Amino acid sequence: MPVITYREALNQALDEEMARDESVFLIGEEVGEYNGAYKVSKGLLDKYGPKRVIDTPITELGFTGIGVGAAMVGLRPVVEWMTHNFALLALDQVVNNAAKMRYMSGGQFKLPIVFRGPNGPAEYLASQHSQALQTYWTHVPGLKVVAPATPYDAKGLLKSAIRDDNPVVVLEGELMYAWKGEVPEGEYLVPIGKADVKREGTDVTVVTYSKPLKVVQEAAELCAQEGIQVEIVDLRTLRPLDEETVYRSVRKTNRAVVVDESWPMVSVGSHVAWLISRNCFDVLDAQVELVASEDIPMPYNHTLELAAQPSVTKVVAAVKKVLYLGE
Amino acid sequence: MAKELNKNLLKKMLYDMMLIRHFEEKAGQMYGLKKIGGFCHLYNGEEAVAVGSVAAIDLKKDYILTGYRDHGHALACGMDPKGIMAELFGKITGCSRGKGGSMHLFDAEKHFLGGNGIVGAQIPIATGVAFAQKYRNDGGVTLCFFGDGAIHQGAFHESLNMAKIWNLPIVYICENNQWGMGTNFRKVSSVDDFSLLGTAYGIPGKQINGMDVIEVYQEVSKAVDQARESGLPSLLEARTYRYKGHSMSDPAKYRTREEVEEYRKQDPILILKDKLMQEGIVTEKEYEKYDSQIQAIVDEAVEFAEKSEEPALHTMYEDILVD
Numbered sequence: 001m002p003v004i005t006y007r008e009a010l011n012q013a014l015d016e017e018m019a020r021d022e023s024v025f026l027i028g029e030e031v032g033e034y035n036g037a038y039k040v041s042k043g044l045l046d047k048y049g050p051k052r053v054i055d056t057p058i059t060e061l062g063f064t065g066i067g068v069g070a071a072m073v074g075l076r077p078v079v080e081w082m083t084h085n086f087a088l089l090a091l092d093q094v095v096n097n098a099a100k101m102r103y104m105s106g107g108q109f110k111l112p113i114v115f116r117g118p119n120g121p122a123e124y125l126a127s128q129h130s131q132a133l134q135t136y137w138t139h140v141p142g143l144k145v146v147a148p149a150t151p152y153d154a155k156g157l158l159k160s161a162i163r164d165d166n167p168v169v170v171l172e173g174e175l176m177y178a179w180k181g182e183v184p185e186g187e188y189l190v191p192i193g194k195a196d197v198k199r200e201g202t203d204v205t206v207v208t209y210s211k212p213l214k215v216v217q218e219a220a221e222l223c224a225q226e227g228i229q230v231e232i233v234d235l236r237t238l239r240p241l242d243e244e245t246v247y248r249s250v251r252k253t254n255r256a257v258v259v260d261e262s263w264p265m266v267s268v269g270s271h272v273a274w275l276i277s278r279n280c281f282d283v284l285d286a287q288v289e290l291v292a293s294e295d296i297p298m299p300y301n302h303t304l305e306l307a308a309q310p311s312v313t314k315v316v317a318a319v320k321k322v323l324y325l326g327e
Numbered sequence: 328m329a330k331e332l333n334k335n336l337l338k339k340m341l342y343d344m345m346l347i348r349h350f351e352e353k354a355g356q357m358y359g360l361k362k363i364g365g366f367c368h369l370y371n372g373e374e375a376v377a378v379g380s381v382a383a384i385d386l387k388k389d390y391i392l393t394g395y396r397d398h399g400h401a402l403a404c405g406m407d408p409k410g411i412m413a414e415l416f417g418k419i420t421g422c423s424r425g426k427g428g429s430m431h432l433f434d435a436e437k438h439f440l441g442g443n444g445i446v447g448a449q450i451p452i453a454t455g456v457a458f459a460q461k462y463r464n465d466g467g468v469t470l471c472f473f474g475d476g477a478i479h480q481g482a483f484h485e486s487l488n489m490a491k492i493w494n495l496p497i498v499y500i501c502e503n504n505q506w507g508m509g510t511n512f513r514k515v516s517s518v519d520d521f522s523l524l525g526t527a528y529g530i531p532g533k534q535i536n537g538m539d540v541i542e543v544y545q546e547v548s549k550a551v552d553q554a555r556e557s558g559l560p561s562l563l564e565a566r567t568y569r570y571k572g573h574s575m576s577d578p579a580k581y582r583t584r585e586e587v588e589e590y591r592k593q594d595p596i597l598i599l600k601d602k603l604m605q606e607g608i609v610t611e612k613e614y615e616k617y618d619s620q621i622q623a624i625v626d627e628a629v630e631f632a633e634k635s636e637e638p639a640l641h642t643m644y645e646d647i648l649v650d
Contacts, residue, residue, distance in 0.1 A: 025462070051462065054493075056489065057485070057488055057489065057492070059481075059485035059488070059489065061451065061481060061482055061485060062451050062454075062481075062482065062485025062486055062488075062489055063451075063485075063489065064451070065448070065450070065451020065452050065454070065455060065482065065486070066451050066452075066454050066455035066458050066486075066489065067455060068451070068452050068455055069392075069440075069451065069452035069453060069454060069455020069456040069457075069458065069459070070455040070456070070458050070459040070462070071455075072440055072452065072455070072456065073390070073440075073456050073459045073460075074459065075459045075462060077455075092445060092448060093448065093451065093452075096444075096445050096448060097443070097445075097448060097452060101441075102646055102647065102648070102649070103426055103646050103647055104423060104426055104427040104431040104433070104441070104442075105423050105426075105427060105431065105433035105435070105441070105646075106421070106422065106423035106424030106425070106426050106427065106433070106646055107424065107645065107646035108423070108433050108434070108435040109433070109435060109440075110649045141647055142647050142648065144648070164649075165649035166648045166649050
């Protein structure tokens with residue numbers, strides 16, 4: 001099977017869906033002539049022309065709203081945000097319009113639109129460029145939110161997002177774009193709303209999604225060397241949440257750790273931890289642990305910024321804690 | 328070149344303005360009786376803008392979007408007064424199944440795309456609709472209405488820039504009713520003449536008399552022709568006036584009674600009525616007939632809304648996502 005990067009996988013998804021459906025177009029800052037700020041749209045302008053690959057001025061609110069309007073009358077826009085940090089300027093168009101137009105009109109409209117771009121901390125970027133903002137989107141009924149962590153899932157989920165008749169927010173990651181993985185040739189989709197067990201184990205369930213998956217996988221390897229078998233559930237979709245796959249795993253292991261690179265307060269991670277506590281109460285042998293980022297704006301200094309995020313050490317410690325294994 | 332005005336069109340514009348006026352007066356009464364709740368922004372005084380503009384377009388291929396003061400545009404687009412009144416009452420038979428209310432009237436078939444409660448949020452959306460019209464090359468034009476309050480939002484400025492970069496078929500119509508809630512537009516605007524605000528983006532602007540439906544019709548027609556034929560956006564400032572407060576909860580103490588009375592003398596319905604009577608196009612008898620027909624339509628709308636069912640509880644979970 002070919003091994004490609006996460007970036008290439010997204011590019012293939014865009015390319016295939018644009019070839020398949022004339023109503024799909026890509027709009028955003030630097031998506032055309034520059035080939036994408038992170039090169040996700042490389043080659044698409046040459047292939048599909050400026051009508052379908054549209055460079056915008058730096059106006060997140062404006063071009064996001066243009067996408068919403070185009071979707072209301074039947075086009076299928078893919079709106080690229082250079083990062084989710086800048087998407088805060090477009091929050092109104094996503095939350096007040098894309099997510100609510102169908103509801104407020106009593107079901108008269110559908111909004112087949114994708115909002116995508118990198119989310120979460122990268123390196124040396126300081127507070128304004130290093131934020132995991134998924135809570136903002138996941139909080140809102142009327143949106144779907146996907147967070148692929150592998151090239152395979154990135155391609156399959158982006159294709160599903162583009163074909164979905166609802167607004168879908170896609171969370172990518174600057175550091176993930178270069179990650180490599182197996183991606184089959186030819187057509188496939190990853191369904192929205194389905195979690196995936198990335199590693200089977202019997203002792204502790206670790207629920208995660210997006211970039212921390214790699215941290216969790218490394219932690220699981222270390223645990224295995226000590227005889228602890230970790231099962232990893234990758235949520236892949238944050239809304240709608242595949243609760244059943246999470247519970248099935250926890251019912252098997254009786255112990256759960258949630259790993260999320262957001263801030264700890266009111267996050268996807270804290271919500272999932274609460275769901276497990278509530279719905280698996282009878283089978284839990286320990287309290288549910290949450291490994292989140294520190295509750296601080298991200299510092300620039302590299303030592304500090306690494307210390308602020310979930311790490312292999314923190315995940316291993318949490319796994320041992322729910323097993324009552326002292327350091 | 329001024330568009331030819333045929334008698335039927337003039338009569339229709341008079342009728343449509345009267346319908347909006349009666350509907351709004353009734354809506355105000357129903358609000359007083361607590362049949363309608365929340366925010367309810369009436370259009371009394373501004374009727375010529377919606378009616379003259381809609382008369383200038385072809386709703387088979389053109390679209391309209393506006394802000395929260397949307398009853399007039401909805402009626403001008405030919406939406407059923409029953410469905411609108413039922414929506415104001417929050418009933419399941421309302422055009423938005425009781426989920427939108429006054430600020431969120433929609434009719435997909437009639438190409439009326441709302442109704443938006445966030446000041447200026449409809450401006451990028453309308454620009455996107457025009458983008459889609461150009462993308463499909465379907466010959467359609469979008470009319471985007473907003474108030475003097477909305478024109479200072481970034482959404483307006485971002486949209487005009489992109490509409491010009493891509494030459495989108497859109498007409499931006501600022502309904503300057505002179506009061507952004509309780510703030511006079513002169514106090515919060517760097518310019519007195521809003522039509523100048525297109526200049527920075529290379530978009531031609533023009534101030535028009537929003538109390539004169541014929542002028543509105545002719546000027547919007549020109550702008551629409553330009554959008555349709557050359558794909559060029561334009562900006563119109565329709566100077567108008569609202570007789571009521573910003574919403575039903577506003578007693579409008581920031582302005583004088585004399586100011587309101589002055590504008591009532593320029594009432595768009597009276598101006599057109601006088602003109603059509605002078606020219607022998609409408610008789611007093613016909614006018615009275617319109618009046619009684621419209622009374623009956625509005626009364627029926629209230630009766631329909633009253634008798635309609637409340638939405639069943641399970642409907643609150645519907646219309647969130649496409650399955």
